[in-house]
Amino acid sequence: MSSLSNVMLSPLSALYRAVTQARLAAYNRGLLPITKLAAPVISIGNLTTGGTGKTPLVEWVCRMLARKQRRVCILTRGYGRLNPASRVLVSDGSTVLTNAVEAGDEPFLLAQNLKGLAAVISDPNRIAAGEWALNNLDVEVFVLDDGFQHLALARDLNILTIDATNPWGGGKLLPAGRLREPRSGLSRADCVVVTRADQSDELVSLEAEIQRLIGSRRVFTSEMIVKGISRMNSERLEELVSLPQPAAAFCAVGNPESFFELLRRGGVDPVFARTFPDHHQYTQAEVDSLIRESREGGAQSIITTAKDAVKLQQSEFELPCYVLNIEISINEENRIIQMVDAAGAS
Known part of the structure; x- marks a missing residue:
């Protein structure tokens, strides 16, 4: 400020x-x-x-x-x-x-x-x-x-x-x-x-x-703690290392840097990252823009938070979209x- x-x-x-x-x-x-x-x-x-x-x-x-x-x-x-x-x-x-x-x-x-x-x-x-x-x-x-x-x-x-x-x-x-x-x-x-x-x-x-x-x-x-990752609209957990890379990341949470830090600690350094205001409601146009910019950065997949994923269950992704699942x-x-x-x- x-x-x-x-x-x-x-x-x-x-x-x-x-x-x-x-x-x-x-x-x-x-x-x-x-x-x-x-x-x-x-x-x-x-x-x-x-x-x-x-x-x-x-x-x-x-x-x-x-x-x-x-x-x-x-x-x-x-x-x-x-x-x-x-x-x-x-x-x-x-x-x-x-x-x-x-x-x-x-x-x-x-x-x-x-x-x-x-x-x-x-x-x-x-x-x-x-x-x-x-x-x-x-x-x-x-x-x-x-x-x-x-x-x-x-x-x-x-x-x-x-x-x-x-x-x-x-x-x-x-x-x-x-x-x-x-x-x-x-x-x-x-x-x-x-x-x-x-x-x-x-x-x-x-x-x-x-x-x-x-x-x-x-x-x-x-x-x-990272529990694992899952594909959008899937409950099956996989290891974070299985995420197709290079990967992009985005979120609309109160502390976005913590999300990106968890990814980096797990071996995922996003080639493209975007943040939105906390509790943001996504439009399909925003999702399309995210995918376009992620592809321009060379991403093979995109990942977001579980909090964001619940608002994106009806959205269409032209890149594989994954969800980071965490617990305290x-x-x-x-x-x-x-x-x-x-x-x-x-």
């Missing part, structure tokens, strides 16, 4: 800070109501906007709860969907009931990956959605996606994710930076999961700063499993 932009946006960031702190104070003093659902709530959220690796952690937590035979429901806003004010039952826990356009890309991806394990509801009113789920889906535990700033809903475990590659969003509050609230907000977290820890050279100092802000509570580190790996995972199990049973 240019110096001129910083000067112009700084007053807006100051106003944003004042509103954020006033809102937090109102909840702390009981001036704004906090609702407790009749089932445990595990919240997973960010201090910054997008791209922290939160979605793989949401999936991981749901899988841990499902191992204990808990009936799980994800409550999410569903960014980037067609009608953001509506309620969409993305999955009832056994069947995926809609598409990525109506659900939002991340909720639809979670519904696909957790079919048979967790229900998913996209609704900006997470309290009303939770009450509906209790009455209609026989839910035993909720996972609140992107819930750190959703102070109106009480939670039994408050997990905060911090991306090691960009932990503080440029150090400024919105709109000058990517911080949703000051760093002091970490004090509300029951634990912190540092994502992409293997991609940072400043991990030791970052952990020390986080620990200073949250005191004796736990700080976990994690990394994204957490150090000392037994300790966070204990926290999740305890909260889910509370």
